[in-house]
Amino acid sequence: MPPSAIRIVVVVVVIVGILVGWGSGVFAKSIEATVMTPFEETFEISRADRDAGLRFAPSVKQADRDWFLAAIASARPEAQRLVAEVDGLVEVRMHRGDPFGVTIGTDEGFIIAVDVASLDRDRVQDRNVTVLHELGHVIDHALVPAGLNRTLDDGIPRSACTSPTEMIGGCTAPEERFADTFAKWALRGAVSQAGAGYAIPSPASLEDWGAPLGALAIDVATRG
Numbered sequence: 136m137p138p139s140a141i142r143i144v145v146v147v148v149v150i151v152g153i154l155v156g157w158g159s160g161v162f163a164k165s166i167e168a169t170v171m172t173p174f175e176e177t178f179e180i181s182r183a184d185r186d187a188g189l190r191f192a193p194s195v196k197q198a199d200r201d202w203f204l205a206a207i208a209s210a211r212p213e214a215q216r217l218v219a220e221v222d223g224l225v226e227v228r229m230h231r232g233d234p235f236g237v238t239i240g241t242d243e244g245f246i247i248a249v250d251v252a253s254l255d256r257d258r259v260q261d262r263n264v265t266v267l268h269e270l271g272h273v274i275d276h277a278l279v280p281a282g283l284n285r286t287l288d289d290g291i292p293r294s295a296c297t298s299p300t301e302m303i304g305g306c307t308a309p310e311e312r313f314a315d316t317f318a319k320w321a322l323r324g325a326v327s328q329a330g331a332g333y334a335i336p337s338p339a340s341l342e343d344w345g346a347p348l349g350a351l352a353i354d355v356a357t358r359g
């Protein structure tokens with residue numbers, strides 16, 4: 136997409152991983168996280184980008200495109216509406232090996248790359264949550280205003296760190312708390328406890344937590 140297609144209010148660089156193996160006690164993947172602005176303001180998304188759809192890198196096989204799109208289609212309608220608002224900013228790539236999933240913000244949009252070696256083999260059950268988690272990062276940075284970010288983060292229980300690197304559990308970076316909980320909300324809680332994720336505690340009610348996102352979905356869908 137041309138650099139002028141989006142205007143960046145705050146430049147963010149986000150490199151975030153998603154774990155596999157939590158819950159089974161096996162940390163098969165390392166985590167990468169470079170988070171510069173926890174509650175940044177949002178992009179102004181151009182009309183052209185709103186109208187555009189998700190792009191796949193030419194190297195992404197049709198079968199992998201199919202499950203990526205099926206993961207989006209499995210989300211609740213409000214979440215799909217939010218995805219539809221930002222998907223024109225996203226290029227999907229596949230890679231092999233760590234990290235399990237990664238979302239990188241650039242000054243031209245976002246790159247989401249997922250570990251096709253795992254997701255096509257022994258972690259097929261983690262496809263949906265991985266896709267929605269990574270799209271959650273894009274929605275977070277592109278659509279969710281800072282004030283709503285804070286409100287949503289306040290609604291996610293905090294817990295003691297369960298890792299020496301303090302990247303697992305309720306003390307994880309706000310971006311991961313949002314993305315993880317967004318995926319749970321989008322999938323109506325249908326998230327494997329033993330698969331991908333940060334072991335972040337769920338809000339008492341995912342429905343209540345996600346209500347402002349449902350309102351945001353209506354708001355963006357009715358913007359001129």
Ligand SMILES: [Zn+2]
Pocket residue numbers: 151152153268269272310311314
């Ligand atoms: Zn993440």
